[in-house]
Amino acid sequence: MLKPKFGFYFKNMAGNSFGELFKLTTFGESHGRALGGIIDGCPAGLELDLEKIQLDLNRRKPGQSAIVTQRKEPDSVEIYSGTFEGKTTGTPIGFAIHNTNQKSKDYSHIKDSYRPSHADYVYDQKYGFRDYRGGGRSSARETASRVVAGAIAKQLLSDVKFNAFVSQVGEIELEVPYNKLDFTKIESNPVRCPDPKTAADMEEYIRQIKKQGDTIGGVITGVIQNVPVGLGEPVFDKLHARLGAAMLSINAVKGFEYGSGFSGVLMKGSEHNDAFNSDGTTTTNRSGGVQGGISNGMDIYFKVAFKPVATVLQSYETINKEGEKITTQGKGRHDPCVVPRAVPIVEAMSALVLADFWLLSRGNKK
Template sequence: MFNTLGHLLSLTTFGESHGAAYGGIINNFPAGLALDFDKVQYELDRRKPGQSSIVTQRKESDTVTFLSGIFEGKTTGTPIGFMIENEDQKSKDYDHIAQSYRPSHADFTYDQKFGIRDYRGGGKSSARETINWVVAGALAKQLLSDIEINAYVSSVGEIFCEKPYQALDFSKTESNEVRCPDAETAEKMISKIKEIKKEGNTIGGTITCVIKNVPAGIGEPVFSKLQAELAKAMLNINACKGFEYGSGFCGAKMTGSEHNDAFNTDFSTKSNLSGGIQGGISNGMDIYFRVAFKPVATILRPQESVDQYGNAVILEGKGRHDPCVVPRAVPIVENLAAFVLADLFLINKTRNLNTF
């Protein structure tokens, strides 16, 4: 149950960082959709490690194999099973933490919850789990062919992309290794990440996501509000520390007369501080939100900690780790958003006869 995302359209996953493979089962994906498998692999390639000098150098092809639910290139309506094999585990890099707890990791909490933990790469707590989400989201993107979902790195540390998203050319997001569509800001971000990496340290940042062409009426009014479902998905991403949509926390500084989105005669709004969502339901305007990520907890410098017996120890990270998580998290944000929207679109078809 707690390894499952979604309501009507659902994804249940399995796998650990240093296990044999990752994979999942997608239930209730509509039948008859002709799939572009190259597009699925493209999304996985955007997420995979080793793709640039500012991410972990673990080498994985991240090639997905579909096991069921697809026949002659089309979905059949039955559960879609898939698997991605792990190829480049270096478990010895984690021998030094077999009995010790790394600061700000899930080591201690997993031990307390389960009484046992796979310390190799964090086991189930590893961000490699997100590979499953990207597969499911890549399929959902093809189901939502008219919806545009674009995420980009909007800050690294204190370096912010000051331009509003309306002034950015999203086609340039993939033109640099940090995935910021503003070239000048991207250069500063890359330099900062390289500087932090040389110090054996890590740094956080934010990702902004913009969703266009969502019709009005998507989302549920009480416990599955559109923004709540998006927030839940994003807050499950490893290292995520915050979510805001529309005006976000800045809206708390405003008055009602400043914040209200006045209507035009075509039912669009003159401003969009609501972030395309009102009452938990899409209003037809752009949906936009921002996700905050903490610095990666593994740093390549000595830290004080304790072992499982409460003894003081000194730990120093080893192996291959991201100095900043946000460049590789961009496709994760996009594909999770796509999966959430696809789920809510399908639910909407059960709530309104006019959508059939």
């Protein structure tokens, strides 16, 4: 193996928890026995709708349409603790999703080489050791646990509306503003774009990309509505800073913006400022529902940029663990475009962020 750049390995990992009072800790690798997590801090007395949790898992799972990976993973969740007689008890909710096809596959082509723009090389460098089966811990399969926790967070914050949808695939961009869209149409097509015409274009484009054995990037827009005024903890844990960190922690994400975002750079203050209505709402919403890191009650909206999936089904050059150049061939069943399956993940992370700030702000009293 290539020598560690530091002369030694770091070896331990420390970042598998998210949130402070509604805290999710996850475990599990792509091809281990099971993955899952613990939610510490979910208030007692919440009637838990298990079907809704499974529904979100199904939206994330492989094999759901022709434009996503054709792997078969049932992704069915078992709740081990924290509920009694259908309600949460206030104690930690432990859950697991067992892997059913963990052994079958041949990973020898990954074992001894580093795939470009994957985490193979850095895992070996950091830990001196790696579970190479399907990417191990670096696989997006881990996000299944986030979807479970996010689905519970959504039920906790039943008044808040969480929506996410695909707003761009490669150069095909949905140009309708989010507030002119019908969110009930998001699930009406496999791309998860609420505009049928654009969705059809995107779907066709992804099919072409797939035929080429290639992949393509995309953008997901997230919208959080009916948010109470006052959530967010300046100066470091500003609502949008935590939201940004949440999104950037999702596999393949390269960028995050909220409200006016990067296009706000082009504006003058006199154009950008949101004028107040008498009730404290604003006539425009370039602030994106957050001022000074605290929610102001307007819609929170944001964009998340995803790079193209690194695994291409083509021949490519790379290096093996000894640093020798080799030519190899991408294979397996992979997503040509990650955004359709990432929509429920963006929603889940949004809900985790909001649930945590909610509890930080008010305990759980109604």
